[in-house]
Amino acid sequence: MVSNEGKSSSFARIEMMTGHEIRETFLRFFEERGHVRVPSSPLLPANDPTLLFANAGMNQFKDVFTGVERRPYKRATSAQKCIRAGGKHNDLDDVGKTARHHTFFEMLGNFSFGDYFKREAIEYALDLLLNVYKLPLERLWFTVYETDDEAAELWVKAGASPERVLRFGAKENFWQMGDTGPCGPCSEIHYYQGPDPHDPTKNRAELVNGPGDETIEIWNLVFMQYDRSADGTLTPLPAPSVDTGAGLERLAAVLQGVRSNFDTDLLRPLVDFAAELAGRPYVADSHEGFAMRVIADHARATAFSIADGIYPGNEGRNYVLRKIMRRAIYHGRHALGLDRPFFHRVTDKVVEMMRGPYPELEAARALIERIVKSEEERFGATLSTGLQKLEALLATVPYGEMPDYKELARLYDTFGTPRDLIRVSLEERGISIPEDEFNLRFEEALGELQRASARSVDARAKTKEVYARLAERLGRTEFTGYEGTRLAGARIVALIRGDEEVAALHAGEEGELVLDRTPFYAEAGGQVGDTGVIVTSRSDARVLDTQAPVSGLIVHRVRVERGEFKAGDEVTAQVDEERRNAIRRNHTATHLLHAALREVLGAHVKQAGSLVAPNRLRFDFTHFQPLTAEEIAEIERLVNDQILRNVAVQTEIMPLAEALRSGAMALFGEKYGERVRVLTVPGFSKELCGGTHVRATGDIGPFKIVRDEAVASGTRRVEAITGTEAIARFQEDEELVNALASELRTARERLPETVEKLQEELRRARREVEELRLKLAAGGATVTSTDGEVRDCGGVRVLVREVSDLDASGLRQLSDTLLARLKSGVVVLGRRAEGKASLLVRVSADLRSTIQAGQVIRELAPILGGRGGGRPDLAEGGGPQAEKLQEALSASYAVIERLAKTASAQG
């Protein structure tokens, strides 16, 4: 029985624990009870690609619970950094509105991996709460799963009074990791934080898992007891485990006697700092107070994410982070009037507050500031274009009238204009809509918009059943391709055609072969699959590709050229060696490139995808701006230096933990086995990698980056070539430069300046020609004087001329001069060029109502077999029948005369 030494009557604490002390106390408590203190895993979940962020203390122990992974301890305790944003756990929009919703929080927990079970878990929990944290027993409530008599009994034995132990159904008190796998009942501790705990009308059972937040859950103890199989049956686990979780912020609120997590010393200084930046006091129950809480919470999520290598971007977890950041920035701008970048100062405050327990924050301090600031600037630009578009949209409807929801939603979808901003702008125009209704209609419109454009692309190839069956029956294919590219005496263990296993493949057929051992590398880790041949004395097959549809099962896609292959046949497998060597070069070069990128650009560079093919390599990585020419040159130089060193490439198989300890680069979100292969280029690069590599770096030959592009915001892609490909490229470049130099009659090193000079000369010459032509055309007019050319057509002065020396724009300029001389009248100009003729008609302003230039051109252009049009004072047209230009020009007198007469008759 756990006794409650701290008497409940003295609710006022002797001295209040800080958040840091509460965390430390928790961890030390369990350390003293045989638990190993395990550091928080990064927010980027290693070993679990299905998870956007670490979101529970047990994440990093998942494989330990399922028995896949073994650790040298059976008891652990941790404070885990978690982010929950969106999804079923937490709606981003709730953060700041309630006392306890957060994007970022810390989860305290103790874990037993098949060691102790319910009894100890319950005793420890109660002991810690009552005797260390000194919580009064009469404020505590306990819940158990409805049929878990064992737990209920244990709580009472430990000191709880029986009426304080409540039973709940599966929704509240049964936990499972997924649809299958370990699961079990859980037990929660709740805390009554209202006044007068002795009054049973106030501190009552209905409040547990009930309405309001007088009573809140503070600790969840999960008893992993069963294994759920696909058909839903539960089998008891041989070694039941314990997984508990207590939110640090909640615990702090309880221990510090405040009702809101935002009033604990973990968050309040950030809220106050936001208030200080805004220059106004924090009033909890106000719009401004809400904004300050949002900023405080989101600043923590932001700082911790960036420190763990998650940067704002437009996909996956990066996108979630961007949403979080922008939400904070928006609220700061809008509710608090913080127009200039401010958020990076709040995140910096987070670094200051949390760098003690989380030194990674201090290490990334400058990076955090830079990234946050640049996101603030980018978002500022997005906001102002969004506002402009919104203004433009509002201008299309009468004042005070509601625009189409679909148009508003389009604004959000296309320009990222926050919906709050849209709603508020509407309000400023006197259109007020209840927030709920607005959100609902907005969502509808948005859904409609996105459904209209969405196509069902989810044709993700399910792993064919045949592979799963084969993998189960055959186990892992032994891969011999590290040592050699040729293997005699391999045995065919399965053949597949289409979706089915077959007994044999015959000449002319395509299908798949599985061997017991193979030198063929299956596509993995970005490296493409090998090609080559598989032969027996009587038959040949060409290997077109090699894949591993199920981990460990190597499948050769083949076309049988001669004879037949049956199960049990002994074959010789020969990989296309030249191609494989090219792949080796590119793969090792990829590692060198990765290391060089980190050295030149910074440690924030992380691999985001890669492709290793025989003719090139492609590498995607996180970086927030295009590479400069100097950076590219520096990277190339570094990589080539390593190649010239010609050091032997080493591979080693070791346990994952040891590899990570030795500083090997691993990919987050990638699944690794317990024993991993580590590839080292001594003194430069160390990475986990299953691919095939060169023996020494010198084998790679020349290395050259040929492309740098953006693949998404925050992610860049470079492509490079090595070996013979690079040499071919250099030769092409050389040829190109030589051809240019000889064409331009200059030395190669003077090419840029020669071209620049040529361009300048060309520009000047063009301008000069233009001026001269114009002068010539207009000058002709002064010499001969316009008088002889001008004819009177029904009272309108008309000047017609062919000027084929001028281009279209020269024609317009000449018409200016001539029309000015004419003062009142019509100018018709024609020109011939490139087998076409064009016409231009100008009418002086005073005649605009009498003769329309467009009308004239519409009558003249058909003569040339074309069309024309324009404005009343200027019109252009033309047609392909250039030989009829004179005819058209002559016809213009009659046309204008007719129009002039019609007009005067009407006038």
Next chain:
RNA sequence: GGGGGUGUAGCUCAGUUGGGAGAGCGCGGGCUUUGCAAGCCUGAGGUCAGGGGUUCGAACCCCCUCACCUCCA
């Protein structure tokens, strides 16, 4: 991976069924002047992102490419 959008002077952006490439700021020169982003006059500065097509004619319409923004998986 998919949808939507943008790209015009150094910067911020206009540009009307397709018919003369513009404004403000900045920059050069001149004038005026001691007053708060000084005023007036004047000038330079453009591959309308790149390529192809339609057309008598394309910044504008169609197709491809690139860069950037944005929403979603």
